[in-house]
Amino acid sequence: MSEEKLLILSFLFIAGQIVVDASSLQNDKDVLLELKIFLQDNNPFNRGRYTEWSNSSSPCDWPGISCSVNERVTGINLSDYNISGNMFGNFSRMTELSVLDLSQNTIEGPIPDDLNRCKNLRHLNLSHNILAGELNLTGLTNLETLDLTVNRLEGGIQLNFPALCNNLVTLNMSFNDFTGRIDDCFNECWKLQHLDLRDNNFSGPIWSGFQRLREFSVSENELTGEISPSIFTENCTLELLDLSENHFDGSIPKEVSNCKNLSFLDLWDNNFTGTTPSEIGTLPNLMTLLLGKNRLSREIPESLLNLTQLVFLDYSWNSFRGDIQEIFGKFKQLQHLVLYGNFYTGGLTTSGILKLPKILRLDLSVNSFTGPLPVEFSEMPSLKYLILAFNQFNGSIPPEFGNFSALQALDLSFNRLTGKIPPTIGKLTSLLWLMLANNSITGEIPREIGNCSSLLWLNLAYNRLSGTIPTEISNIAQNPTPTFLSNRNSSRVPAGSGECSTMGRWIPTNYPPFHFVYSLLSRKSCRSIWGSLLKGHPIFPICSTGSMVRTLQITGYLQLTGNQFSGNLPPEIGKLHNFTLVHVGMNNLSGQLPAEIANMPLMVLEVSYNGFSGEIPSELGKARCLENLDLSHNNFSGEFPASLNNLTQLSEFNVSLNPLISGTVPPTGQLATFEKESFLGNPLLHLPNFMNGSSSNRSPPPPSSYNTKKTGMYIFLGFLVLTSTVFATGVLLRLSLQP
Numbered sequence: 001m002s003e004e005k006l007l008i009l010s011f012l013f014i015a016g017q018i019v020v021d022a023s024s025l026q027n028d029k030d031v032l033l034e035l036k037i038f039l040q041d042n043n044p045f046n047r048g049r050y051t052e053w054s055n056s057s058s059p060c061d062w063p064g065i066s067c068s069v070n071e072r073v074t075g076i077n078l079s080d081y082n083i084s085g086n087m088f089g090n091f092s093r094m095t096e097l098s099v100l101d102l103s104q105n106t107i108e109g110p111i112p113d114d115l116n117r118c119k120n121l122r123h124l125n126l127s128h129n130i131l132a133g134e135l136n137l138t139g140l141t142n143l144e145t146l147d148l149t150v151n152r153l154e155g156g157i158q159l160n161f162p163a164l165c166n167n168l169v170t171l172n173m174s175f176n177d178f179t180g181r182i183d184d185c186f187n188e189c190w191k192l193q194h195l196d197l198r199d200n201n202f203s204g205p206i207w208s209g210f211q212r213l214r215e216f217s218v219s220e221n222e223l224t225g226e227i228s229p230s231i232f233t234e235n236c237t238l239e240l241l242d243l244s245e246n247h248f249d250g251s252i253p254k255e256v257s258n259c260k261n262l263s264f265l266d267l268w269d270n271n272f273t274g275t276t277p278s279e280i281g282t283l284p285n286l287m288t289l290l291l292g293k294n295r296l297s298r299e300i301p302e303s304l305l306n307l308t309q310l311v312f313l314d315y316s317w318n319s320f321r322g323d324i325q326e327i328f329g330k331f332k333q334l335q336h337l338v339l340y341g342n343f344y345t346g347g348l349t350t351s352g353i354l355k356l357p358k359i360l361r362l363d364l365s366v367n368s369f370t371g372p373l374p375v376e377f378s379e380m381p382s383l384k385y386l387i388l389a390f391n392q393f394n395g396s397i398p399p400e401f402g403n404f405s406a407l408q409a410l411d412l413s414f415n416r417l418t419g420k421i422p423p424t425i426g427k428l429t430s431l432l433w434l435m436l437a438n439n440s441i442t443g444e445i446p447r448e449i450g451n452c453s454s455l456l457w458l459n460l461a462y463n464r465l466s467g468t469i470p471t472e473i474s475n476i477a478q479n480p481t482p483t484f485l486s487n488r489n490s491s492r493v494p495a496g497s498g499e500c501s502t503m504g505r506w507i508p509t510n511y512p513p514f515h516f517v518y519s520l521l522s523r524k525s526c527r528s529i530w531g532s533l534l535k536g537h538p539i540f541p542i543c544s545t546g547s548m549v550r551t552l553q554i555t556g557y558l559q560l561t562g563n564q565f566s567g568n569l570p571p572e573i574g575k576l577h578n579f580t581l582v583h584v585g586m587n588n589l590s591g592q593l594p595a596e597i598a599n600m601p602l603m604v605l606e607v608s609y610n611g612f613s614g615e616i617p618s619e620l621g622k623a624r625c626l627e628n629l630d631l632s633h634n635n636f637s638g639e640f641p642a643s644l645n646n647l648t649q650l651s652e653f654n655v656s657l658n659p660l661i662s663g664t665v666p667p668t669g670q671l672a673t674f675e676k677e678s679f680l681g682n683p684l685l686h687l688p689n690f691m692n693g694s695s696s697n698r699s700p701p702p703p704s705s706y707n708t709k710k711t712g713m714y715i716f717l718g719f720l721v722l723t724s725t726v727f728a729t730g731v732l733l734r735l736s737l738q739p
């Protein structure tokens, strides 16, 4: 064949193809333009980039669309495109579609039957939406990846598996409401490598074929029964095994040591009994071993010391008594040692754990340790998080505690500590979080605390501290950035446990903006939130001072309630420009409430049960984001400031028992939305007439506080979606849609 002929022939061939495919591409384009209209109809605001899809160009050039070499639409990626409403019902008309990613939107309703006809789909990602109903994807037999994480899908899954099994490699159904058994579903999924079923309501026995996967998680389900030793065959390929938070019982099979590639083993919160199998010590790659919240025996096998990669060891809540086992002092490689929730009474120094060279996090909270705090803690060179809450430590905080060069969190709350806060505390320039609440600490707050340039979260509540609050307190947290940056650079901490209980104490549960986080914690997303906090990733929707515009920031708190502080609240406190919560209630503070406090981006101001006098500063009306304001039980006098009516976000307000306050509460606006209980015991203060009547025949106030909360919620939501904080998002999505 001459070259010429060849050329002509191949030209004809190509041309022919173009003609055929172009007509099909036209069809794909028509469907996509229908999709665009469908999405625009459902999403009048905040539209994603599908708005750029234009009839005048090829769909292969549109954002989110990909095509095959022969010009057919094969991929649609609308991940994080601000899509809400139902799912489009005509995807199957694009017959070559093989990749569909609709993750990170708020698509709702059932998955349409149409999707089940997209027979060429290989990759389907519907994660992070609010899809509901039962799952029927039996037609998608070519699927290799199916991600349904964080939706509201429910019902059993037996219809779909094994039907979908042929080609499936990755299956993620976590964070849904699936129910029923799993033991017979995946036997024929021969290619399956990653199976994540966590946080559903699956019940019955475990699927016994999981040893041939690389990752298997059934955490947070209702599975029961024993883990049969025969599951772990010689050829086990597991790298990650997470059986935590189920109801498994019996002993931990020693055959788990057949899984030589295992790097993460989480059996937390089951009902396992007996000893820790010594064979676990032969897993050369094991980094994380979480055995807490079981009923294991006190004997820890020496062989575990051979785990050279082990960085995270959790034996919390196992009812260990007496001294800390000496073996813990020999894990020289450990970075995280979590022993909270046992009944230890001693062994802090004798066990040698205080000499472990690499420990970053030591959590010994909720035990029965007594006596003075050992000075040796301060000699642990790598310690960043020291959590000793809920013990019976007594005596004073050793001055040597100022020597922790790297310390970021110190939680000594709920002990029996006395004496003064040592001035050396000012040396802790990386300290983000200091919790000394609920002890019997006396004396003044040392002025040196002002040197704690990272200290955003200070809780000294419920002690016997006295004297004036030093003006230097206004210097804390002036520059936490270096600490955040160092945490951003540090190596990835393996997911662990214990973060939730620690964070439960960190959070001022009842107060905005922190209560958002608390509602998340209860759904166990603590790990990612804890990480965000330490890295200074903004997670709270807070107001910029003097404005109602919310932006996401990291925000601090100052909790001094329940002490014996006297004198004035220093006006310099207004310099705490990253703090949203000031709680100084139940002290003996007096004098004027400084107007400067309104310079803070306050959401909560609690000054009740003190002796504040003079006028309530009208400047408080500038703190436009205040949601809780409690001025009750003081000696405020003078005219009630009408400017408080400008606090349109206020949802809790109390000015009771300031008998010298006079003036008038405006009959309309935000203040009129409160019951008369907010104004009791102020005989000179004129209330609107309706407040004095019985509260039952009032028309309900406008629900402005509700709106506030919602706005905050949605901003927060947006953030979580953006940062793909995988676990938290789903929870919030669920939360925000709860009636």
Ligand SMILES: *[C@@H]1O[C@H](CO)[C@@H](O)[C@H](O)[C@H]1NC(C)=O
Pocket: 046, 047, 048, 049, 080, 081, 082
């Ligand atoms: C989603 O909407 C927000 C708010 O309008 C906008 O900032 C963002 O860019 C949108 N996201 C996308 C992917 O278009």
Ligand SMILES: *[C@@H]1O[C@H](CO)[C@@H](O)[C@H](O)[C@H]1NC(C)=O
Pocket: 033, 055
């Ligand atoms: C797109 O353009 C073609 C011709 O160029 C026209 O026939 C068709 O109706 C247009 N489609 C839409 C949705 O505007």
Ligand SMILES: *[C@@H]1O[C@H](CO)[C@@H](O)[C@H](O)[C@H]1NC(C)=O
Pocket: 077, 078, 079, 099, 101, 123, 125
């Ligand atoms: C879709 O786009 C997002 C954001 O660009 C990207 O992270 C994701 O990997 C894409 N999905 C697929 C299936 O390629």
Ligand SMILES: *[C@@H]1O[C@H](CO)[C@@H](O)[C@H](O)[C@H]1NC(C)=O
Pocket: 034, 038, 088, 089, 090
């Ligand atoms: C799907 O396409 C059919 C025509 O083939 C049309 O009647 C229907 O309205 C389309 N559905 C959606 C959701 O666009």
Ligand SMILES: *[C@@H]1O[C@H](CO)[C@@H](O)[C@H](O)[C@H]1NC(C)=O
Pocket: 079, 103, 104, 125, 127, 128, 145, 146, 147, 170, 724
């Ligand atoms: C699905 O999408 C989410 C969010 O975009 C992403 O984090 C996840 O990795 C995707 N799943 C798979 C299996 O690629």
Ligand SMILES: *[C@@H]1O[C@H](CO)[C@@H](O)[C@H](O)[C@H]1NC(C)=O
Pocket: 113, 116, 136, 137, 138, 139, 159
């Ligand atoms: C699942 O979907 C297929 C195809 O769409 C349908 O034929 C079948 O009846 C459905 N099964 C159930 C139980 O709804």
Ligand SMILES: *[C@@H]1O[C@H](CO)[C@@H](O)[C@H](O)[C@H]1NC(C)=O
Pocket: 127, 128, 147, 149, 170, 171, 172, 194, 195, 196, 215, 726
């Ligand atoms: C679901 O699990 C798979 C496999 O572990 C993982 O690749 C994927 O990122 C997970 N999806 C989400 C949304 O986290």
Ligand SMILES: *[C@@H]1O[C@H](CO)[C@@H](O)[C@H](O)[C@H]1NC(C)=O
Pocket: 212, 233, 234, 235
């Ligand atoms: C693993 O070994 C078991 C028996 O020990 C065998 O039945 C199974 O086929 C093997 N699996 C693989 C994937 O080789």
Ligand SMILES: *[C@@H]1O[C@H](CO)[C@@H](O)[C@H](O)[C@H]1NC(C)=O
Pocket: 247, 249, 270, 271
């Ligand atoms: C653990 O097992 C014991 C008896 O074996 C039983 O009494 C107890 O209720 C179980 N606990 C849980 C949390 O399942």
Ligand SMILES: *[C@@H]1O[C@H](CO)[C@@H](O)[C@H](O)[C@H]1NC(C)=O
Pocket: 281, 302, 303, 304, 306
């Ligand atoms: C640790 O490993 C070494 C070498 O593999 C072995 O000889 C020793 O017995 C192991 N120690 C324990 C306590 O199992």
Ligand SMILES: *[C@@H]1O[C@H](CO)[C@@H](O)[C@H](O)[C@H]1NC(C)=O
Pocket: 480, 536, 538, 544, 553, 554, 555, 577, 578
């Ligand atoms: C602290 O507040 C300032 C000014 O409001 C802001 O620019 C900064 O980002 C905040 N810091 C953090 C860590 O959020």
Ligand SMILES: *[C@@H]1O[C@H](CO)[C@@H](O)[C@H](O)[C@H]1NC(C)=O
Pocket: 621, 642, 643, 644, 646
């Ligand atoms: C409330 O705010 C508006 C606008 O910021 C201001 O003009 C007005 O004086 C304020 N009202 C009072 C009573 O301070």
